[in-house]
Amino acid sequence: MGIYMDxxxxxxxxxxxxxxxxxxxxxxxxxxxxxxxxGYSLAGFRVAEEAREQVKKLFQADQRxxxxxxxxxxxxxxxxxxxxxxxxxHVITTDWEHNSxxxxxxxxxKQGASFDVISSEAVTGRLNYGEFVEYLRPETKAxxxxxxxNVTGNLLDLEWVKDFCEKHQLYLIIDAxxxxxxxxxDLSDGKISxxxxxxxxxxxxxxxxGGVCLRKNLPIEPVLTGGDGMQSFSKVQPxxxxxxxxxxxxxxxxxxxxxxxxxxxxxxxxRPELGEYFYQxxxxxxxxxxxxxxxxxxxxVFSINIKDAESAIVSDLLWEEFSIATRPGYHCAxxxxxxxxxxxxxxxxxxxSSFTTKAEVxxxxxxxxxxxxx
Amino acid sequence: MGIYMDxxxxxxxxxxxxxxxxxxxxxxxxxxxxxxxxGYSLAGFRVAEEAREQVKKLFQADQRxxxxxxxxxxxxxxxxxxxxxxxxxHVITTDWEHNSxxxxxxxxxKQGASFDVISSEAVTGRLNYGEFVEYLRPETKAxxxxxxxNVTGNLLDLEWVKDFCEKHQLYLIIDAxxxxxxxxxDLSDGKISxxxxxxxxxxxxxxxxGGVCLRKNLPIEPVLTGGDGMQSFSKVQPxxxxxxxxxxxxxxxxxxxxxxxxxxxxxxxxRPELGEYFYQxxxxxxxxxxxxxxxxxxxxVFSINIKDAESAIVSDLLWEEFSIATRPGYHCAxxxxxxxxxxxxxxxxxxxSSFTTKAEVxxxxxxxxxxxxx
Numbered sequence: 001m002g003i004y005m006d007x008x009x010x011x012x013x014x015x016x017x018x019x020x021x022x023x024x025x026x027x028x029x030x031x032x033x034x035x036x037x038x039g040y041s042l043a044g045f046r047v048a049e050e051a052r053e054q055v056k057k058l059f060q061a062d063q064r065x066x067x068x069x070x071x072x073x074x075x076x077x078x079x080x081x082x083x084x085x086x087x088x089x090h091v092i093t094t095d096w097e098h099n100s101x102x103x104x105x106x107x108x109x110k111q112g113a114s115f116d117v118i119s120s121e122a123v124t125g126r127l128n129y130g131e132f133v134e135y136l137r138p139e140t141k142a143x144x145x146x147x148x149x150n151v152t153g154n155l156l157d158l159e160w161v162k163d164f165c166e167k168h169q170l171y172l173i174i175d176a177x178x179x180x181x182x183x184x185x186d187l188s189d190g191k192i193s194x195x196x197x198x199x200x201x202x203x204x205x206x207x208x209x210g211g212v213c214l215r216k217n218l219p220i221e222p223v224l225t226g227g228d229g230m231q232s233f234s235k236v237q238p239x240x241x242x243x244x245x246x247x248x249x250x251x252x253x254x255x256x257x258x259x260x261x262x263x264x265x266x267x268x269x270x271r272p273e274l275g276e277y278f279y280q281x282x283x284x285x286x287x288x289x290x291x292x293x294x295x296x297x298x299x300x301v302f303s304i305n306i307k308d309a310e311s312a313i314v315s316d317l318l319w320e321e322f323s324i325a326t327r328p329g330y331h332c333a334x335x336x337x338x339x340x341x342x343x344x345x346x347x348x349x350x351x352x353s354s355f356t357t358k359a360e361v362x363x364x365x366x367x368x369x370x371x372x373x374x
Numbered sequence: 375m376g377i378y379m380d381x382x383x384x385x386x387x388x389x390x391x392x393x394x395x396x397x398x399x400x401x402x403x404x405x406x407x408x409x410x411x412x413g414y415s416l417a418g419f420r421v422a423e424e425a426r427e428q429v430k431k432l433f434q435a436d437q438r439x440x441x442x443x444x445x446x447x448x449x450x451x452x453x454x455x456x457x458x459x460x461x462x463x464h465v466i467t468t469d470w471e472h473n474s475x476x477x478x479x480x481x482x483x484k485q486g487a488s489f490d491v492i493s494s495e496a497v498t499g500r501l502n503y504g505e506f507v508e509y510l511r512p513e514t515k516a517x518x519x520x521x522x523x524n525v526t527g528n529l530l531d532l533e534w535v536k537d538f539c540e541k542h543q544l545y546l547i548i549d550a551x552x553x554x555x556x557x558x559x560d561l562s563d564g565k566i567s568x569x570x571x572x573x574x575x576x577x578x579x580x581x582x583x584g585g586v587c588l589r590k591n592l593p594i595e596p597v598l599t600g601g602d603g604m605q606s607f608s609k610v611q612p613x614x615x616x617x618x619x620x621x622x623x624x625x626x627x628x629x630x631x632x633x634x635x636x637x638x639x640x641x642x643x644x645r646p647e648l649g650e651y652f653y654q655x656x657x658x659x660x661x662x663x664x665x666x667x668x669x670x671x672x673x674x675v676f677s678i679n680i681k682d683a684e685s686a687i688v689s690d691l692l693w694e695e696f697s698i699a700t701r702p703g704y705h706c707a708x709x710x711x712x713x714x715x716x717x718x719x720x721x722x723x724x725x726x727s728s729f730t731t732k733a734e735v736x737x738x739x740x741x742x743x744x745x746x747x748x
Contacts, residue, residue, distance in 0.1 A: 001403045001413050008624065009406040010413050018654065019400040022627070026393040026580060031699065032384040037690060038699035039375050040386050071445035071582065074600030074622025100600035100622060106609045107599060199385045200623060206400060208445065208582040208625025225481060226474035227447035227706030233717075235480045246448060248448025248474060249384065251582025253396070254628065316411060325405065325412035332601030343607075 002323030003360045007326055008150050008178060008301045008351035010200050010207060010369075018206060021260035025253040032249055034229035045254050051255035052242070054262040058180070059195055059213045061187040067241035069211040069250055073177045074100040075224075076212040079143065079245050080173055080194045081105065082256035083220035087112030092266040093126055094118040095339045096146040096154070099177055099332040105144075120339045124293045125152040125198060132164050132211060142193070145184070148178040150338045152292035153275075153301030155183060162191040171218065177201060178299055181265050183270035193218055202299075204265060204354070205258035208251050216241055224248075231317065235247075271354050274361050275300040278352075281365040287372040291340050291347055300356075303340070305349035306372050311346040318348070322367040328348050376697030377734045382524050382552060382675045382725035383701055384484075384574050384581060389642075392580060395634035399627040406623055410602035418626050422708065425617075425629035426616070428636040432554070433569055434588045435561040442616035443585040447572035448474040448552045449598075453619050454547055454568045455479065457519065457594035461486030463515040468492040468501055469713045470520040471527070475549055478619040479518075495711045498667045498724035499526040506538050515565070521553040525710045525721060526666035527675030528647075529557060551575060552673055555639050559633075567592055568738055578728070579632035580626050590615055598622075599726065610721040617731060619688040645728050648735050649674040652726075654737040661746040665714050665721055674730075677714070677721035680746050685720040688745060692722070696741040700724050 004012045018125060025047065031040030031049050048069070055067040070076045081104045085091060091108075093115055116135040120127045132143075143165050148155045158174070165172040171193040176185055180197035181204065188196065199209030214220075222237040226247035233239050240242060275298065280373050282290050282304065291303040306314050315328035329346040330337050337343045350364060380384045384644050399421065405414030422443070455478045459465060468480060469490055471664060472565040479489050490509040494501045504542035506517075522529045522690050532548070541547040545567040550559055554571035555578065569639045573583030574689065588594075591698040600621035605612050649672065656664050656678065665677040682687050702713050703720040711717045724738060 004403070004405070004414055005415065006405055009415070010418075012403055012405050014400050016401070019397040022580075023393040023397055023402070025632070026388050026396070029378070029386055031378070031386050032581075037686075037702075038380065039376055039691040039697075040380065040699050041383070041701075043375075044384075050615065062441045071449075071625060072622035075445075075449075078598045078600065078621065098601055099606065103599035103609065103611060103621075106602075142730055196385065206625075206627050207406075207623055208397075208628045210622075217743055224449055224452045225477035226452065227472055229706060232473065232704030232711075234705050235477065237477060247452065247477075248375070248446035248584075249572065249581055251445055251580075251625065251628065253580050254582045254625065255399070312411075319412040323413075325414050327415075328411075330606030332603060332606050334607045337606075 002325055003270055004325045004329045005350045006325045007353035008201065008349060011202065011204050011353045013137045013353065014204050014354045015264040016206065017260040017264050018257040020207065022253040023255040030252055030350055033252065036353045047252050047256050048250050051259045054259050055211070055213055058262055059185050059187045061213050064190055064215055066216050066241035067213045068245035069209065069255060071208050071251060072210040073175065073196050076196040076210055077101055077175060078104050079223050080196060080212055080214065082108065082223045084142060084171060084218060085113050086143060089113045090137050090139045091115040091139060092118065092132060092135050092143045094145055095120040095335040096127065096149040097333065097335065098146065098177065098278065101144055102335070114220045115333060121288060122339065123291055125149060125154050125291060125336060125340055126293045129157065129160060136168060138169060139170055142170045142173060144173040145182065146175045148299045148302060149179050149301050149333070149336060151252060151331050151333050151340070151349065153298045154293045155297040155299060158345065166191050170274060178227040178301060182299055187213065199254070202259065203261055205261040206254050209258045212245065220244060222247065268354065272358065274352060274356060274358060275329065278302065278361050278365070285369050285372050288368065291342070300352035302350045304350070305342065305345065305347055314348045316369055318367055324364055324367055376473055376698045378698055379724045379726070379728035379738060379739055380699045380701050382575065382723060383580050383725045385576065387727065387729045388578050388580070391577065391634040391638050392631040395630040396580065396627040399630045407626065421626050422624050425633045428633050429585070431562045433559050435587050438564055438589055439561055439587055440590050441585060441587045441617035443583065443618035443629060445582050445625060446584040447549065447570050450570040450584055451475055451549060452478050453597050454570060454586055454588065454594065455480065456597045457517060458545060458592060459487050460670055462513060463487045464511050464513045464518045465489040465510050465514065466492065466506060466514060467718050468519055468672040469494040469709040470523040471707065471709065472524060472549065472551065475518055476709070491709060493519055495664055496713060496715045499523060499528050499665060500667045503531065503534060508625055510542060514544060516547060518547040518549065518574065520549045521557065523675045523707070523710060524552050524675060525677050525705050525714070525723065527660055527672045528667045529671040529673060538567050539609065551676060556673055563585065573628070573632045577632065577635055579635040580628050583632045586619065594618060596621065634722050646713040646732065647729060648726060648732060652676065652735050652739070653661060659743050659746050664744065665716070674726035676724045678719055678724070679716065679719065685722045688722045691745060698738055698741055
């Protein structure tokens with residue numbers, strides 16, 4: 001169809017193993033896990049448990065952690081934030097957050113919680129880490145941070161935030177939607193309370209998968225409740241993880257696909273570094289504004305604008321004239337655009353995957369050069 | 375592996391079209407719907423819209439209704455119940471409900487709502503419809519009913535309940551987990567407010583699909599919030615359906631599978647009626663207690679016990695000795711067991727699908743005859 005550069009929204013190309021693993025479930029003899037002791041049910045249960053083990057291994061999670069599955073990162077973030085934060089609690093978050101964090105926080109604010117937002121710099125989007133301590137209050141309970149901005153590609157200084165949270169005894173929730181599978185996340189020091197992730201982006205799994213890898217001892221009240229197949233006479237959702245956060249039937253074919261994709265990720269060869277190459281190419285194009293911080297660690301998500309053009313017009317031209325799929329607008333991250341200075345027109349977002357080639361990157365640069373001359 | 379008779383938990387056998395449709399998405403060029411205007415995103419969008427149209431057509435829903443997708447019926451029930459019922463509201467429900475309805479209601483009760491439960495008869499599980507009017511109060515806002523009991527297979531008198539709700543101006547929410555795809559549900563008279571359904575049972579779609587087909591004008595506050603790809607600067611989830619109930623990325627391969635399964639359902643030939651045949655066979659076995667009402671309309675879900683044996687032991691023997699997969703216990707429906715008189719040992723549940731054959735039914739009857747002689 002063209003050149004797909006919208007991998008921060010979803011990776012369109014998946015390893016072949018994913019569809020194969022899912023087909024195996026759908027054409028095989030797999031029942032509903034935890035809903036019977038027969039072989040079909042156990043086969044389904046084993047698929048879920050294998051995915052759990054893969055996720056825990058990926059995040060180097062030890063026995064203090066459990067993985068619970070949802071249908072996407074948004075639901076996981078809702079479950080963790082709304083389950084953990086009560087009226088009266090205070091939360092520190094950042095300009096980088098997606099609406100999957102901000103909208104739950106606005107809802108919690110209506111219910112009597114409060115939050116402050118760490119600001120970031122114009123154009124570079126660099127986070128002002130000094131503000132963390134300024135916003136600290138006796139009632140501060142948690143920090144929720146995007147591990148990498150889905151607008152700029154800037155990576156959080158996770159070690160700094162971990163130490164801050166440890167020092168002040170705050171729960172630390174990480175939104176790894178842009179990083180799981182591409183930036184290592186190491187839970188082995190126990191400092192992160194919960195990592196919310198999606199399966200369908202840089203983990204290369206199917207849509208319909210995601211979840212949270214979290215400390216078992218978090219005082220979470222379930223947002224979603226239902227059958228668990230075990231404690232039918234209990235009026236409340238069982239307190240045990242993962243059941244506490246997994247109301248209703250799991251996406252077993254999806255989890256088989258996720259296991260396959262994580263295994264593929266771990267076995268694949270490192271791909272040539274294209275981000276720095278692309279950035280250098282962008283810098284040579286007159287008339288481009290490049291957003292983000294290119295002095296530190298980052299993921300391959302780039303936001304640009306061309307002269308004073310609307311991002312939607314540039315993105316449409318890229319698709320119509322060059323068959324290059326990018327995403328214009330605000331990327332569900334309004335505060336980031338207030339900070340960058342792009343609240344009026346958004347940005348054109350270009351995001352790579354493991355399948356992105358140098359030839360494709362060259363074509364994107366050529367198209368941008370063409371458009372910048374108009 | 376054996377004879378699968380746990381289709382009320384999930385239909386293990388799916389039409390071949392389901393895996394094919396999902397593989398087409400995973401190996402094709404499909405992006406994240408509503409997150410860009412390029413061809414990949416539009417291709418993903420069309421998959422979701424086609425599934426929406428299939429669901430609406432299945433339920434004969436006109437333009438007053440919309441279909442919104444979740445990962446299972448439980449999440450749909452949570453979204454509708456918690457989104458609609460406020461502190462001070464009263465709800466009427468039944469003994470037949472699954473914990474996916476009861477546990478949300480217990481949570482709502484803690485927040486100041488209240489509910490009453492229509493009782494049902496011992497052994498037959500027949501619902502005492504006369505109680506509906508007894509429980510009616512000025513603050514009664516909604517009725518939530520299981521369309522068919524997942525324990526007995528009894529079918530609700532939906533026309534009666536629809537008329538009751540219309541007469542008293544109550545929202546009517548139907549849990550169609552056991553009926554969607556096997557019992558027609560007709561929304562064309564506009565009397566039902568919301569039908570919550572799952573994709574992976576009698577719709578023969580993949581796990582990870584489900585949702586709700588609901589009146590567009592319901593005053594629902596979203597339980598889950600997040601990005602919608604469109605109105606990034608809004609602090610709240612957009613009020614428009616389906617976005618209001620679809621926070622985060624949809625399960626596009628799953629929805630392609632659901633479309634394929636609904637199309638398969640509508641094209642397939644009617645299967646021979648095996649429920650009545652099975653019931654007659656059961657009746658001939660001495661020592662069996664058969665639960666449920668066999669005088670009216672029902673789905674092919676049967677609950678039995680053998681003499682005074684624990685249901686778990688019978689179910690284990692059926693699996694270990696006869697390779698027949700059934701489900702023992704409470705089936706996440708505690709009040710049903712209080713009513714039936716099986717709260718001490720549950721029931722052995724045997725549930726058919728469209729793929730169930732007469733030969734398989736005969737094998738089940740033979741196994742039960744064998745066990746009943748011990």
